[in-house]
Amino acid sequence: MKVTVVGAGAVGATCADNIARKELANELVLLDIKEGFAEGKAIDMMQTATLLGFDTKITGITGDYSKTAGSDVVVITSGLPRKPGMTREELIGINAGIVKGVAENILKFSPGAIFIVVSNPMDTMTYLALKSLGLPKERIIGMGGTLDSSRFKFYLSQALNCNPNDLQGFVIGGHGDTTMIPLTRLATYQSLPVSNLLDKATLDKVAADTMVGGATLTGLIGTSAWYAPGAAGATLVEAILRDEKKLFTCCVSLEGEYGQSDICLGVPVIIGRNGWEKIIDFKLTEDEQTAFNKSADAVRNMNNVLAEMKLV
Ligand SMILES: NC(=O)C1=CN([C@@H]2O[C@H](COP(=O)(O)OP(=O)(O)OC[C@H]3O[C@@H](n4cnc5c(N)ncnc54)[C@H](O)[C@@H]3O)[C@@H](O)[C@H]2O)C=CC1
Numbered sequence: 001m002k003v004t005v006v007g008a009g010a011v012g013a014t015c016a017d018n019i020a021r022k023e024l025a026n027e028l029v030l031l032d033i034k035e036g037f038a039e040g041k042a043i044d045m046m047q048t049a050t051l052l053g054f055d056t057k058i059t060g061i062t063g064d065y066s067k068t069a070g071s072d073v074v075v076i077t078s079g080l081p082r083k084p085g086m087t088r089e090e091l092i093g094i095n096a097g098i099v100k101g102v103a104e105n106i107l108k109f110s111p112g113a114i115f116i117v118v119s120n121p122m123d124t125m126t127y128l129a130l131k132s133l134g135l136p137k138e139r140i141i142g143m144g145g146t147l148d149s150s151r152f153k154f155y156l157s158q159a160l161n162c163n164p165n166d167l168q169g170f171v172i173g174g175h176g177d178t179t180m181i182p183l184t185r186l187a188t189y190q191s192l193p194v195s196n197l198l199d200k201a202t203l204d205k206v207a208a209d210t211m212v213g214g215a216t217l218t219g220l221i222g223t224s225a226w227y228a229p230g231a232a233g234a235t236l237v238e239a240i241l242r243d244e245k246k247l248f249t250c251c252v253s254l255e256g257e258y259g260q261s262d263i264c265l266g267v268p269v270i271i272g273r274n275g276w277e278k279i280i281d282f283k284l285t286e287d288e289q290t291a292f293n294k295s296a297d298a299v300r301n302m303n304n305v306l307a308e309m310k311l312v
């Protein structure tokens with residue numbers, strides 16, 4: 001199997017590191033535009049191979065897409081991260097051009113690839129990839145809800161003082177500070193609804209903390225997070241290459257599901273060797289559906305900017 005990660009920065013390198021450690025691919029290409037940067041990161045990672053005992057061959061490349069040829073999965077992390085005080089949406093002006101160019105270059109050499117889009121604003125970048133590439137919708141996956149759901153379980157575990165691995169919880173909707181929807185009603189602690197264990201005020205705080213999880217880390221670190229984002233990207237690569245048929249929230253093209261069309265938004269999907277294989281209907285309450293529709297409106301406004309930029 002061959003995987004390419006575009007963008008050898010914080011998220012891309014962490015994603016590649018996780019892919020190599022888990023030996024998800026025998027060939028892993030890390031590509032960046034900055035001269036020598038991906039080469040350096042790849043050599044550094046290869047120098048951990050005998051320490052960690054993995055067999056993946058990692059190659060760093062500056063800009064030469066021919067070296068990515070025949071990739072089964074491509075993870076796009078190229079683009080600017082936000083700084084404290086910014087929203088993800090403010091990145092659209094620079095990142096949209098980068099993501100479109102990268103995606104089109106990748107397609108030339110890997111027509112069969114499954115694309116995982118990470119760059120922000122992710123929901124709109126996923127829509128851009130869908131529209132620019134003209135590939136079957138199942139092969140375009142935006143990574144956001146997988147990370148947000150992991151953060152949701154982290155905050156729940158803090159409130160419950162429990163092991164996060166004993167928790168189930170999903171965040172759907174957009175991957176934005178105000179657009180994501182932690183589904184507190186459906187979260188469970190080993191099948192027991194967490195609402196049996198936490199009062200409403202605590203659950204509301206968990207949801208609010210989850211929604212600004214990325215902004216909180218950006219404020220603390222000075223740039224946005226990478227360990228959990230990189231791990232989330234690698235987790236999706238694993239689910240695809242190992243045909244796991246696992247359930248994650250991912251940003252995918254909706255054609256009537258969850259009441260929305262002509263948009264890419266976070267919903268629960270089964271991930272396997274064909275990309276996203278099925279959308280699972282969580283049967284939202286009226287309030288949850290209202291929040292989902294509001295989230296869709298906000299993402300659609302951002303998607304409209306792509307037309308203004310003449311990118312779709
Ligand atoms: N969807 C999600 O859940 C998450 C998304 N992100 C987003 O991921 C992106 C990357 O974040 P970081 O890795 O922290 O940033 P970074 O600045 O550390 O790395 C970005 C890399 O992209 C490279 N790059 C820029 N233009 C390129 C091009 N045309 N071709 C190839 N490489 C190019 C840069 O040289 C840089 O090395 C940001 O847009 C960030 O907002 C970050 C975390 C989570």
Ligand SMILES: O=C([O-])CC(=O)C(=O)O
Pocket residue numbers: 081082088120147213214215218224225229
């Ligand atoms: O917060 C950001 O800008 C990066 C991101 O998407 C996240 O960590 O969730």
